[in-house]
Amino acid sequence: MLLARVPPNHHSIPSVARVVGFLSDPSLARSLHGLSLKTPFATDVFVLTSVLDMYAKCSLLKEAQKVFVEMPERNVVSWSALICGYADAGLHSSVLHLFRSALHDGVEVNDCTFSSVIRVCAETTMLGLGALLHGLAIKFNLDSSPFVGSALVSLYSKCGILDSSYKVFNEMPERNLSAWNSVLIASAQHGNIGTVFNLFEAMQAAGFQPNYVTFLCLLTACSHAGLLDEGKRYFSLMPVYGVEPGPEHYAAMVDLLGRVGRISEALFFIQSMPIEPIESVWGALLTASRIHKDANTAAFAAQKLFEMGSRSPGMHMLLAGTYRAAGRHLEAAQARKAMRDSGLRKDAGLSWLEAGGVIHTFASGDQRHGRSVEIYRVLEEVGKRMEAAGYEPDTSGVHRNVRYHSERLAIGLGLLVVPEGVPIRVMKNIRVCNDCHTAIKYLTKCTGRVVVLRDLNRFHRFENGTCSCGDFW
Numbered sequence: 001m002l003l004a005r006v007p008p009n010h011h012s013i014p015s016v017a018r019v020v021g022f023l024s025d026p027s028l029a030r031s032l033h034g035l036s037l038k039t040p041f042a043t044d045v046f047v048l049t050s051v052l053d054m055y056a057k058c059s060l061l062k063e064a065q066k067v068f069v070e071m072p073e074r075n076v077v078s079w080s081a082l083i084c085g086y087a088d089a090g091l092h093s094s095v096l097h098l099f100r101s102a103l104h105d106g107v108e109v110n111d112c113t114f115s116s117v118i119r120v121c122a123e124t125t126m127l128g129l130g131a132l133l134h135g136l137a138i139k140f141n142l143d144s145s146p147f148v149g150s151a152l153v154s155l156y157s158k159c160g161i162l163d164s165s166y167k168v169f170n171e172m173p174e175r176n177l178s179a180w181n182s183v184l185i186a187s188a189q190h191g192n193i194g195t196v197f198n199l200f201e202a203m204q205a206a207g208f209q210p211n212y213v214t215f216l217c218l219l220t221a222c223s224h225a226g227l228l229d230e231g232k233r234y235f236s237l238m239p240v241y242g243v244e245p246g247p248e249h250y251a252a253m254v255d256l257l258g259r260v261g262r263i264s265e266a267l268f269f270i271q272s273m274p275i276e277p278i279e280s281v282w283g284a285l286l287t288a289s290r291i292h293k294d295a296n297t298a299a300f301a302a303q304k305l306f307e308m309g310s311r312s313p314g315m316h317m318l319l320a321g322t323y324r325a326a327g328r329h330l331e332a333a334q335a336r337k338a339m340r341d342s343g344l345r346k347d348a349g350l351s352w353l354e355a356g357g358v359i360h361t362f363a364s365g366d367q368r369h370g371r372s373v374e375i376y377r378v379l380e381e382v383g384k385r386m387e388a389a390g391y392e393p394d395t396s397g398v399h400r401n402v403r404y405h406s407e408r409l410a411i412g413l414g415l416l417v418v419p420e421g422v423p424i425r426v427m428k429n430i431r432v433c434n435d436c437h438t439a440i441k442y443l444t445k446c447t448g449r450v451v452v453l454r455d456l457n458r459f460h461r462f463e464n465g466t467c468s469c470g471d472f473w
């Protein structure tokens with residue numbers, strides 16, 4: 001068209017901008033913006049919005065922001081494009097700030113804007129704000145949108161309130177594939193494996209074809225429940241639906257094989273992968289070899305992780321723990337030294353709890369919280385009852401230097417501030433250790449409280465002395 005000397009206009013530029021956004025090609029994006037500046041439509045709101053959206057989709061957020069700020073006028077699409085761009089880049093506070101400005105300026109926000117902001121609340125587990133947005137969505141008559149609905153399903157699930165996820169899903173007047181995937185992920189992460197399989201059937205009956213995410217979810221569910229045959233069946237079903245297995249599906253399969261103790265089969269599976277294994281594939285093998293006390297395979301997996309330049313302190317600790325458990329103390333010491341030498345901190349674990357609209361964050365052995373004295377007092381007091389009920393604190397290994405890991409402190413605050421009858425919801429950025437897992441089971445038995453703990457991999461719902469994961473995590 002350009003060669004035929006047809007000048008680009010306010011119709012053709014946005015169309016091309018959309019395509020460049022899909023391709024996510026920064027240099028094409030800059031060229032197209034440059035070209036648009038030479039046309040009479042350089043300040044047209046639709047042209048500028050399409051350029052802004054294109055920049056956001058190419059991860060050129062500075063450029064997107066500049067276009068936004070310099071636009072003579074903005075519409076809801078301009079606001080949404082920048083909000084979505086920030087959300088995709090994980091710039092959570094920018095999303096919230098911009099959304100507040102949009103509401104303040106009286107912009108007629110749409111379902112795309114709402115779903116982006118609700119997704120941010122889900123990622124950061126800000127239940128209070130998320131629920132407020134749910135209310136606002138109802139007020140703006142946007143709650144029937146499948147985009148808003150899917151985001152709400154994820155929000156409630158990630159905040160540990162699965163009932164609300166199901167309620168939102170069941171009441172959705174219109175569902176899209178993303179809504180089905182959201183509810184599948186929610187069920188899998190909370191260990192409702194039967195529900196996952198039933199929903200998968202229902203989803204197909206409703207005319208939806210499973211995609212990449214759907215299968216990842218099915219495999220994760222099988223892995224959490226240790227269902228090897230089902231996992232293999234779903235994995236082999238992928239090509240039938242035209243879905244190419246990606247690195248995450250391979251990682252889920254390795255995790256599943258490892259969980260049921262098929263360590264050598266898992267290793268063979270990795271070696272026969274048609275694509276290069278990613279870090280989480282070796283990580284799954286390392287975790288499994290540790291659980292099944294196979295120090296040789298653990299060392300092999302760890303070696304691969306080191307070669308890939310893994311900076312995860314969790315992996316190094318896992319390796320040291322495996323050697324120690326196998327009685328190979330020299331190698332355990334070497335693994336700890338390698339970690340220190342690389343400047344990684346031993347315990348990067350953090351836990352947090354939302355109370356009164358504030359996120360309270362704790363590190364292990366933390367004494368910085370304003371109510372620290374009370375928190376330790378209540379934990380000691382409950383601890384006495386736990387020990388009377390048969391709990392034996394682990395005074396070796398992991399708890400040598402600190403009395404309480406971070407999640408225990410967060411739960412301690414929960415005992416003080418969360419009303420009776422309301423579950424104490426705590427999030428943690430790494431896997432929960434054996435001792436804390438046991439301790440929390442006793443804590444719920446002795447206090448009658450329910451604790452919902454999200455760790456790196458899944459949700460644990462502790463109630464009356466047992467955990468929903470069935471001690472398998």
Ligand SMILES: [Zn+2]
Binds near residue numbers: 432
């Ligand atoms: Zn712990």
Ligand SMILES: [Zn+2]
Binds near residue numbers: 468471473
């Ligand atoms: Zn558990």
